[in-house]
Amino acid sequence: CGCTQGQTQQFGDMIDVDVTVKGLFNAAQGASSKSVNLGGGVTMELSDQVNVDGTWSQMPAGYPRVSFQGSSTTLTFRFPKFNTKVTYDPAITGLGSTAA
Numbered sequence: 001c002g003c004t005q006g007q008t009q010q011f012g013d014m015i016d017v018d019v020t021v022k023g024l025f026n027a028a029q030g031a032s033s034k035s036v037n038l039g040g041g042v043t044m045e046l047s048d049q050v051n052v053d054g055t056w057s058q059m060p061a062g063y064p065r066v067s068f069q070g071s072s073t074t075l076t077f078r079f080p081k082f083n084t085k086v087t088y089d090p091a092i093t094g095l096g097s098t099a100a
Helices: none
Strands: 014-022 036-040 042-045 049-052 054-058 065-069 072-080 089-093
Touching: 036 072, 049 072
Parallel strands: none
Antiparallel strands: 014 072, 036 042, 042 089, 049 054, 065 072
């Protein structure tokens, strides 16, 4: 990756990715630790499962992490080192329009 400490090149086995989602309303923890209420009837269900180079595996304990600040929710995912690709797929519900 080009990361060095002094003259020593550093290699890690994980990468942390932060994603911040801003809603129209204040976000809150949902009914479970893997459920996030984004406000306005929109809920995101998180999983600790990740597909790494075609093989499903589990994120380390405590991930994904969720933090709230007003209407912003920051999700921290910890993905293992991969060769080709890593795929993560949360479920978001409540985006459909309602008839008046």
